Amino acid sequence: MDSRGPDFSLCKGENYMKLSTKCRYGLRALVDLAVFSDRGHVALHEIAQRQEISLKYLEQDFSVLRRAGIVKSVKGAQGGYLLTKSPSEIRLSEIVSVLEGDLLLIEIDDPEQTDIRLFLTQNVWTRLNQNVSKSLHSICLSDLVDDYKMQQSGEGMYYI
Amino acid sequence: MRISTRGSYALEAVMAIALHPDEQTINIREISERTQISDNYLEQIFSLLRKNKVISSSRGAYGGYQLARPAGQIMVGDVLRATEKSISPVMCVEENSACGKSAGCVTKTAWKKLYGAISDTVDAISIADLVRDFNQKTTRESIDYSI
Numbered sequence A: 001m002d003s004r005g006p007d008f009s010l011c012k013g014e015n016y017m018k019l020s021t022k023c024r025y026g027l028r029a030l031v032d033l034a035v036f037s038d039r040g041h042v043a044l045h046e047i048a049q050r051q052e053i054s055l056k057y058l059e060q061d062f063s064v065l066r067r068a069g070i071v072k073s074v075k076g077a078q079g080g081y082l083l084t085k086s087p088s089e090i091r092l093s094e095i096v097s098v099l100e101g102d103l104l105l106i107e108i109d110d111p112e113q114t115d116i117r118l119f120l121t122q123n124v125w126t127r128l129n130q131n132v133s134k135s136l137h138s139i140c141l142s143d144l145v146d147d148y149k150m151q152q153s154g155e156g157m158y159y160i
Numbered sequence B: 001m002r003i004s005t006r007g008s009y010a011l012e013a014v015m016a017i018a019l020h021p022d023e024q025t026i027n028i029r030e031i032s033e034r035t036q037i038s039d040n041y042l043e044q045i046f047s048l049l050r051k052n053k054v055i056s057s058s059r060g061a062y063g064g065y066q067l068a069r070p071a072g073q074i075m076v077g078d079v080l081r082a083t084e085k086s087i088s089p090v091m092c093v094e095e096n097s098a099c100g101k102s103a104g105c106v107t108k109t110a111w112k113k114l115y116g117a118i119s120d121t122v123d124a125i126s127i128a129d130l131v132r133d134f135n136q137k138t139t140r141e142s143i144d145y146s147i
Helices: A021-039 A044-051 A055-067 A092-100 A115-137 A141-153 B005-018 B028-035 B039-051 B076-083 B106-122 B127-146
Strands: A071-074 A080-083 B055-058 B064-067
Touching: A021 A044, A021 A055, A021 A080, A021 A092, A021 A141, A021 B106, A044 A055, A044 A080, A055 A071, A055 A092, A092 A115, A115 B005, A115 B028, A115 B106, A115 B127, A141 B106, B005 B028, B005 B039, B005 B064, B005 B076, B005 B127, B028 B039, B028 B064, B039 B055, B039 B076, B076 B106, B076 B127
Parallel strands: none
Antiparallel strands: A071 A080, B055 B064
């Protein structure tokens, strides 16, 4: 029987399908870094200020991004961060899989398969996971930078 | 970013109901046997599916569950929306509770595209499609087996 057991009340519970704050903030910070690092490295506190994200939060995000080789740090009193590659070479699939841990909408690892579960895995869940990956793979960090620059040249207040 | 167990089990349970022969309701014990999901869990899922008019129930000695409308009119997305709080990866692309910066937000464009990929996928597959493919697969396998 159901090994995971009832884990919810009658109302709809947690927002499981949401991306983590870590991932949303991380992407905003990377677009900021890509926009402002054309003249050298950028200090995290500047990104924190512009994006209104706490510095502590960014420090955690950037240590993960650095270990994954997406950003590199420049040490020293005037230190900061740089992207390791051109924004056109960094796809959202890479960023999201680093910050979220993976790109899966559903984990496929249940060894106790019923015929229906096996069928849905092959015909729905695998397709859904693939389409999520494809969609994120089709967007480069540079696409978001271009959007930002285009908006900057227009009118009004714009945000990353 | 995960579909909950509740969401995936809901689709399994709806499939069990849809695969049941026409004009008959199926009771919770039969669904539990077919899906290996506990009665208790199924009842909680069914209260959400009933409320969202994906399935309906009848009482009495021959009572049980059936689809609330033809299988061709129930999309995988309907089942997931009934059981997940929301199927969007960020708040601002589905609801109007944007963060106040959303008018010129460039990451929102990316998340919107991701949400589009998710909702397009689940809204393109109906329960009737799944039943047809399931039955074809089962028939194919039984032929292969007999040869």
